[in-house]
Amino acid sequence: MQCCVCKEKPATVHLTQIVGEKMQKLDLCEDCAKAKGINDPTSFAMADLMLGLGASQELDPTAGAAQIKCPRCGFSQADFKKSGRLGCPDCYQTFAEGLAGLLKTMHKGTRHVGKTPEALRKSRETGDRLKQLQKKLTKAIATEDFEQAAQLRDEIKLLTAGSAVAAKAH
Amino acid sequence: MKDIHQFLCTPAESTHRHGPHDRIVMSSRVRLARNLRDAAFPGWAKKPERVRILDIILPAVSSLPAMADSFSEAMDNFSALDKQLLVERHLISREHAAKSVGSGLVVDRAETFCVMINEEDHLRMQALRPGFQIREAWTAIDQLDSALEKKLNYAFDNELGYLTACPTNLGTGIRVSAMLHLPGLVLAEQINPIVQAVNKLGLAVRGLYGEGTEALGNVFQVSNQMTLGESEIAIVERLEKVLGQIIEHEENARQSLLEKKPKVIFNHIGRAYGILANSHLISSKETMNQLSFLRLGVDLDLFPGTNRALVDELFLITQPAHLQKQVADKLSAEERDQLRADMVRERLKTVGRPATK
Numbered sequence: 001m002q003c004c005v006c007k008e009k010p011a012t013v014h015l016t017q018i019v020g021e022k023m024q025k026l027d028l029c030e031d032c033a034k035a036k037g038i039n040d041p042t043s044f045a046m047a048d049l050m051l052g053l054g055a056s057q058e059l060d061p062t063a064g065a066a067q068i069k070c071p072r073c074g075f076s077q078a079d080f081k082k083s084g085r086l087g088c089p090d091c092y093q094t095f096a097e098g099l100a101g102l103l104k105t106m107h108k109g110t111r112h113v114g115k116t117p118e119a120l121r122k123s124r125e126t127g128d129r130l131k132q133l134q135k136k137l138t139k140a141i142a143t144e145d146f147e148q149a150a151q152l153r154d155e156i157k158l159l160t161a162g163s164a165v166a167a168k169a170h
Numbered sequence: 171m172k173d174i175h176q177f178l179c180t181p182a183e184s185t186h187r188h189g190p191h192d193r194i195v196m197s198s199r200v201r202l203a204r205n206l207r208d209a210a211f212p213g214w215a216k217k218p219e220r221v222r223i224l225d226i227i228l229p230a231v232s233s234l235p236a237m238a239d240s241f242s243e244a245m246d247n248f249s250a251l252d253k254q255l256l257v258e259r260h261l262i263s264r265e266h267a268a269k270s271v272g273s274g275l276v277v278d279r280a281e282t283f284c285v286m287i288n289e290e291d292h293l294r295m296q297a298l299r300p301g302f303q304i305r306e307a308w309t310a311i312d313q314l315d316s317a318l319e320k321k322l323n324y325a326f327d328n329e330l331g332y333l334t335a336c337p338t339n340l341g342t343g344i345r346v347s348a349m350l351h352l353p354g355l356v357l358a359e360q361i362n363p364i365v366q367a368v369n370k371l372g373l374a375v376r377g378l379y380g381e382g383t384e385a386l387g388n389v390f391q392v393s394n395q396m397t398l399g400e401s402e403i404a405i406v407e408r409l410e411k412v413l414g415q416i417i418e419h420e421e422n423a424r425q426s427l428l429e430k431k432p433k434v435i436f437n438h439i440g441r442a443y444g445i446l447a448n449s450h451l452i453s454s455k456e457t458m459n460q461l462s463f464l465r466l467g468v469d470l471d472l473f474p475g476t477n478r479a480l481v482d483e484l485f486l487i488t489q490p491a492h493l494q495k496q497v498a499d500k501l502s503a504e505e506r507d508q509l510r511a512d513m514v515r516e517r518l519k520t521v522g523r524p525a526t527k
Contacts, residue, residue: 001365073210085290087214089205089325089333092340103337108372109399112331112341115312117319124328 003029016084070094130159174252175495177241177279178259184281185482189301193469193478194417196349196389197260197300200307200406202315203334203343204293205325211335212273212288220272220288227287230321231276231295236283236314242276245269254491260298260349262286283314290335291343293318302413304346308406331398341398346409349378350416353388353466354423357434364419365390371412372396378458387458387485392416424470439467439524447518449511457488457510472524484517 001011004027011027069076075087077095086092092099103110116124133156140149178184189195209215209223224244232242245253245266253267261277266289274287286294295318297311325333331341339345355361365375374395377385392413394405427435442463445452452460465481467473486492488510494501501509 001362073214075210075214079214083213085213085335086211086337088210089207089327092327092330092333099337103340103398106338107341107396107398107400111329111399112327113399114331114342114344114401114403115315116331117324117326118316119319120326120328127328 001027003027003032005029005032068094126159130156133159172241174241174243174248175255178277178281179279181483181486181492182479184259185479185486187300189299189303191417192301194351194420195302195413196351196482197298198302198304198307198348199260199296199298199346200304200311201294201296201345201347202311203291203332203339203345204295204315204318204322205333205335206292207323207325209292211290212292213290213335215272215288217272223292224272224274224287227293227322228274228276230318231285231287231293233321234314234317236317237276237278237285239280240276240278240283243274244271245273245275246271248275251491251494255495258486258489258491263289263294265289266294282310291339293322302348302417304348304409304413305406308344308346308402312402338395339397342400342402342405344397344402344405345393346406347391347393348409348413350390350392350413350420351388351462351465352390352416352420353462354420354427356388357438358423358427360419360423361390364416368392368412368416371408373409373412386455387462389458389462424466428470435466435470436472436524436526438463439470439472440526443467443518443521443524446514447521449514451504451507452511452514453507454489454493454510457514458485461485461488467524472526473521474525476521480517480521484514488514 003009003011006029009029009031012030013028013033015026015028067076070087070091071094072090073088075091075094077098080086080091080095086095100110133152137149137152137156140146140152189198205211206223206226210219212220212223215223228242228244231237232240248256253262256262256275256277257264257267259281261281261284262275263286266273266275266286269288272288275285276287277284282298284296284298286296295311295314297307297314299307299310327333332343334340334343352361355364368375372395374391374393376391376393378387378389378391392409394409397405424435442460446457446460446464461481461484464473465478465485468476468478468481487496490506493506493510493513497509
């Protein structure tokens, strides 16, 4: 891999920075990295390097959203921009909106497929089934198929009652 | 505290472990990232919270039956040298080596499991296997994780899966990787297109010590990057397929080099032998790069009677921390280069000059 600045020497310094929904990657040789003053990737904005100083501010269309703080741990969007890491598990709820696009570009899908902790497996399945039934119910109501709608409503009632009992037992 | 160097098996033992395709695949590893539900991630948690988390996780991990013969310790009890030693053994990341109070490590004697506590995530557990055994490594770490989930409350979301400090690990939290020795592809100048092709498949290719490191000694790490939207086993199978193809390309490259440019190969191996067997001062980087060709020579039967483990052991014990560990006094860089050269010359006394066919 070649250095993307001098395009001569092999790149040994690799930087990835996530700004809002965009992920940027830079591959630099040691000399260019030094010349640009990069020894601590957390303290510099890649956009500044790429587009000249000050450009990083413009890249943030959600300047207002940067004020949001995670009610649980006090982490802010600005902190995320700095480190590329979140503050606590609840941050995924707090910053869900901003993260959605990022996850789409980063991963194969946006819904987890694979291992689920044993204790949560049942509730996850129930949740999925409920969502499915809700969807069917909306459709049945829209098409005025009230007989099926009544059936679906009963099924949903049964399922939610079942999981409530399970939750109490837990 | 016990000495981690005393606890772990010797480099000689560790390099005598064998696995399928180990002439190309040096080792396989599967790592899972997990976090506790009710705590800030290590990078954001204050010191008391990190200590609290460590005090919950460390006993939970070390009391697992699989970790019966294990070494568990807080990172602040390791010397800088011991941490570096663990990095050279590929047991901890450089990031973890920089940690101190509030982080910890549990590793079993056979180096099959290694759990980092409060690295980037609360838990980074890895299963390690010699040779090409990523599926076996996945099965092993899956079992360890299932045992651990009964003792700890994991942060898990129905939609997003296992929640991790960095969104790049979200979902399965899995990283499947293999360490490959690819001198044939490097000499045949086919390595760049291969790396690019592998990148296009959504897999990462890194150097010897992972992220942002050089491919010293023609050693490359290949791993998955995406963790969300694909099951663990699907990721393992994709890696298996790609690694199988890289192995084939490497074998082909070696074969065609031998047929078309034998002098180029013999030249590299002969010079490597010459330098290693006769140096009096040699840097760690040059040692690794020359040992790579020596290893290739062993693979191609140019050193009859020599075991690949000899080369692999030298690869490990000539690295700075392993070298320093052998003597009491603090060595300067030049003293290290001298000790390294002496050691390599001594070991290669029993190895004859490469046969030329």
